[in-house]
Amino acid sequence: MNAPASQQPLIASPEHGEWLRSQAVDLLHFAQGCIVPGRGAGWVTNDGGLDLSRGVHTWITCRMAHSYSIGTLLGVPGAREIATDAISALLGPLHDDTHGGWYASIPAVPDSPEGFDNTKAAYAHAFVVLAGTSGVRAGIEGADRLLELALEVLETRFFDAESGLHVDEWNADWSDLSDYRGVNANMHAVEALLAAGDVTGDAKYHERALGIARIVALEWAAKHSWRIPEHFDSDWTPLLEFNADRKDDQFKPYGATVGHGIEWARLLLHLDATFGTGTHPWLVDSARELYARAVTDGWRLSSHRVSGFVYTTDWSGEPVVETRMHWVAAEALASAAALFTATGDTIYAEDYERWLEHVQQYFMDSELGSWHHELDSANQPAAEVWPGKPDIYHALGALLVPLVPLSPSLASDLSRSPL
Incomplete structure (x- = not known):
C-alpha cells in the first residue's frame, strides 16, 4: 500500500480521508x-x-x-x-x-x-x-x-x-x-482530563494530565528502556512480576503492554498540541521513544510466519502473550498518524500504511462488520481474552484521528469542523 515517492502519502490523500469516514460510519451502523x-x-x-x-x-x-x-x-x-x-x-x-x-x-x-x-x-x-x-x-x-x-x-x-x-x-x-495502583486507569484519566479541560475551559485539568504524563514517561518508562511498568503497590513501587500467573489478563496483564506504549505516545502528542508545540520538548521526544520501543518489541513474525503486534512482552522485550488484540493495531494506526502530523517524518506515514494493510487483511471483518477483537498467533479470529466485539471505541478513534488536527478532544475537533 506504499505510495511511490513522487506521490503524497496515502494518509494525506482526500480519497483515503473519504474512505476513513465511510469506515467510521460503517462501525457506528454495526453497533447500533x-x-x-x-x-x-x-x-x-x-x-x-x-x-x-x-x-x-x-x-x-x-x-x-x-x-x-x-x-x-x-x-x-x-x-x-x-x-x-x-x-x-x-x-x-x-x-x-x-x-x-x-x-x-x-x-x-x-x-x-x-x-x-x-x-x-x-x-x-x-x-x-x-x-x-x-x-x-x-x-x-x-x-x-x-x-x-x-x-x-x-x-x-x-x-x-x-x-x-x-x-x-x-x-x-x-x-x-x-492497595493496587495502576497505569492503565491513569492513561485513560489523561485522555479524559484533556477533554475535560477543553470542554470546561479549566486549565487545571490539562496541567494534571501533563503531570501524570511526565511521571509515566520520564520517571518510569525512560528508566525501563521505554517499556512502561503497569502495576504498582500503594507507595507506587513497581510490581514488575504482577500477574505472572495470569499473563493474559484483560486489564492487568503481566509485563509490558505493547499497545499502551503506543497509546501513550499518541496522548503525549495531544498534550504537546494542547500546550503549544515545543513548549514541553520532552513530549514529542518521549512519544517517539515510546512508539519506537513498542514497535521494535511488539511487531513480530510468529511461528506461523505471519506478522502482528503481540499483546505483552517481558522486561527484555521478548514476547509473553502472542495473541494479537485489535485495540493495539488500532492504536498503532492512530499513533503513526499523530506522529506524522506532529513531526512530518515520512517514516510514520510509511508505518501507517503498513499497519493499515495489516488491519485490512486480518482485523476488519468484511462478512459480519466491525473488527475482530482478537486474533491468535496465526492471525485467525480468536476469543480467549476478548470474545465478541464488545465496543467500537478504539477502532473508531483509529479511523478518525488521521482526519483531524492534534488537539485535546476528538469531539471538540468534530464540533468545530464537521467532516
Missing part, C-alpha cells in the same frame, strides 16, 4: 443495537447482537456514549438517540445514588443476580468523564450533569494530590481502597 433498553450499552457479539449474560458495563456504556456522540457530530442517523440512551443509563441504573460514583457493571435483566459488580474503579470513572465531555460537545441531553458529577468523583475519590496520580479501586461505599 448496543443499547439494552433502560440499562446501558451491552456486550456486542460478533454479528452485532448482544450477549446479555455478560451484563451491562459502565466502561462499555461510556465508550458507546462517546462513540455515538461522535456519530452525532458526524451526522449519522440514529446516533443521537443511542448516545442519549447511554448517558441516561449513566445517570440512572449504572449510577450509585446512595454512595455516589458508578458501579462497574449491572445485570442486563433487572433484578437478575448475575452481572452485578458494585466496585468503583478509576478506569471506568475516567470513561464517564470522557462520555460527558463528548456528550456536551454533541449537545446530548444530560451530558452537562453527567460531566459535573463525574469530575467531582474523579477529583474527590480517585485523584491523590500527593502523588499527582489516581488510585485504582474502591469498594461500593468508599470505605476500603485497594
